Amino acid sequence: MNIILLTVPLILVMYLFYRFRSFPLFIKAMKIYNTGDISKALKMLKDAVEAGLAAKYQLTVGYILLKEGYTEDAERIFTFLINTPQGKFNSNHARAYSALIHWKKGHLDEAIQELKTLLEEDYRTTALYSNLGFFLIEKGDLDKALEINLEAFYYDGFSPVILDNLGLCYIKREEWVKAEEIYEKLIKSDPGFPDAWYNAALVAIQRGDKEKAESLLNSALEKKFSYLSTLNKAQVEEQLQLLKG
Template identity: 35%
Template sequence: MKSNALMKFFLKFLLPVLIFVILFFFNSYAALAFAVLYIAYSLYDGRSAIFAIMGNVSYGKGDVQKSMEWFRKAYATGKAQPKTIISYAYLLLKYGKVNESEAILDKFLSKSPAFDDEMLAKSNLALVLWKKGNLDGAVDLLEEVFSKYKTTTIYGSLGYLLILKGDLEKALAFNLEAYDYNNSNSVIVDNLAQNYYLLGELDKSEEIYEKLMSQNPTYPEAYYNYGLTLEAKGKIDKALENMEKALNFQFTFLSTVSREDVENKIKELKSKKNNSGEQ
């Protein structure tokens, strides 16, 4: 491995410098022409990385369509780095292009990638399975990944899918483990609080959601789920306030609640408030 890396370094950097020096010794114009051609070739050869950077910049600015287009260009070069490929597949999934995402991940995994890249790709493929309605397959795949590779993201994804499967005691054991692993991650905290809510342990759920709110989460589920706990505790005003906050954040194909879900719950809470005469 080291010898291969040294050879690549020699061919890509040292050899061109050596050629430039030799050419410059005999003919400075030839050396300059060589330098221009080498820079042009390097930019062309590294265009996938440049496209990926542009994709990240566009995404950071909130321009999802432009970001998707840059990542598509990076992928189309055939020279994209594994993390670029996986990021593109995730972006496609996040915005509803499930089959395209699955095809990219399947193709990537068929090439026997490095261990870390394989685990990351499989964890994303599990989300594809979930969104295609194969919850059991998604959980099985994530549990396979988790047995070899533990990260905050995997704890968060698997913790939520275990809740969806309905074995709330098993889910709770896992989400408590996840909380011990990283109690500052908003998804992990949300999973545990939601788990307690579904088990009817409302005081514990509210306590954990108050911790989550102090982190100012930037996704709608946190406020929606907190609102459900508050509603169950009879705190209609506060529940309504959090439901309305949920509408300030972006809903995507991977969101676990829809804008319509939130809007319907707001109407329901307003109706409860009016009927009870609560101020």
């Protein structure tokens, strides 16, 4: 009898640990990811998803996988979240992120259309505006890009990505005074992605401030470049060499 009384609670504890291990595993993986051990963290994040991680955290895992260049893994997660009801989870979140995959595959029009459709369905998030604002600049539709990026700015004027998109839009339109205003504000917030620093350097170059531009480009090189960066390290280095030459 005593053995049975001891065994049943033990089995229950083991079951509960196995059943709900996904979230602690996710938290641990995120801590490891932030230390820079990317390979170990990604393996743990995938394990957390397989263990039944909640949908909103699966979305985060999908984005991280995409950011690190694991497009197929990310796409599988987004597709699952889009097609499988997950309680209160809004599948539009996954649709918005899946547009990034269209873009990386070279299907820019599909990416834009997906996000435009979501806007028409009254779905709005900072991530959606961040992606659509940049995609329209990439497309070269600068009038629509300005319209969306201004709308995005009024939606979330504190988002570094949204500010960068608006600043880049002004650069493309050669509205340098407005671009300078944006980047003065943005750089003060110390954005963690290289694109903002590079674009701010372009404004400094146009204004004739080579010393400031060089400093901004060096700061860009110190930031982490990801699969989702809109430029690569070689482009920044090339611009720096041109400036020095």
